[in-house]
Amino acid sequence: MSAISVNGRTYEINAAPDTPLLWVLRDELGLTGTKFGCGVAQCGVCTVHVDGIAVRSCQIPVGTVGQRVITTIEGIGETSAGARIQKAWLDLEVVQCGYCQPGQIMSAAALLTANPDPDDGAIDAAMSGNLCRCGTYVRIRQGIKHAARS
Template identity: 75%
Template sequence: MVDITINGEKRSAEVDGDTPLLWVLRDKLGMTGTKFGCGIAQCGACTVHVDGVAVRSCRLPVSAVGDRAITTIEGVGATAAGARVQKAWLDLDVIQCGYCQSGQIMAAAALLAANPDPDDGAIDAAMSGNICRCGTYVRIREGIKQAAQRG
């Protein structure tokens, strides 16, 4: 049995400690907003926050989480940066197919929480590795800039 804190709530799951956090979230806890993309931590679709830092949940064993707080796409809107990013995404119609967007939003929210006024270089660095097959990168960047202006 593993006990973890997700979006401010203590949760338990009966899994092996080496089970990736992604599968605990999706398969054991029914939190399907975090997506499976590549399984090798390269695409960013599975991005969640662990103590506010964007991490790839597909390669993070649940036993490595410990007492640290996990925030998923289902809970990021309760944070100031997350709420601003979600609003900007809607205002600018950032989403096309949407599959990667939970990971994109999580990466952007972590960036703005750490750096409220990022320049293009900081945005590029924070968002690198978050792949969007639809190519909405220009709208993603504009969404981050708009969310930063609202902060």
């Protein structure tokens, strides 16, 4: 039994230490906003923040998290960058099927926190690890710029 901090709340967990954070969030804690897409850090739909840094939760053994602060799509709206990204996503109707969007929003929120006015190159660098099969990239780019101005 160990504990992790997610979205400001402490959870006791039973999972073995080598269990990827993704499956602890989804299967044990019921925080299903974080998605599974590839299992090998190729698609980014499992992106969460660990101490504010965007990481692929399918690659983070839960035993390595320790006291660090985890934020997921369910909690990112409590941050300024997260709230602005979510609003921009609605204002510009970025979303189609929506399955990749929790990961997109987590990557975009981390970008906006680190870089309040990202240009196209910065957006490419921060977002190219997040796949979208519906092809919403035009609006993701617009959405980040829109959020930066808000």
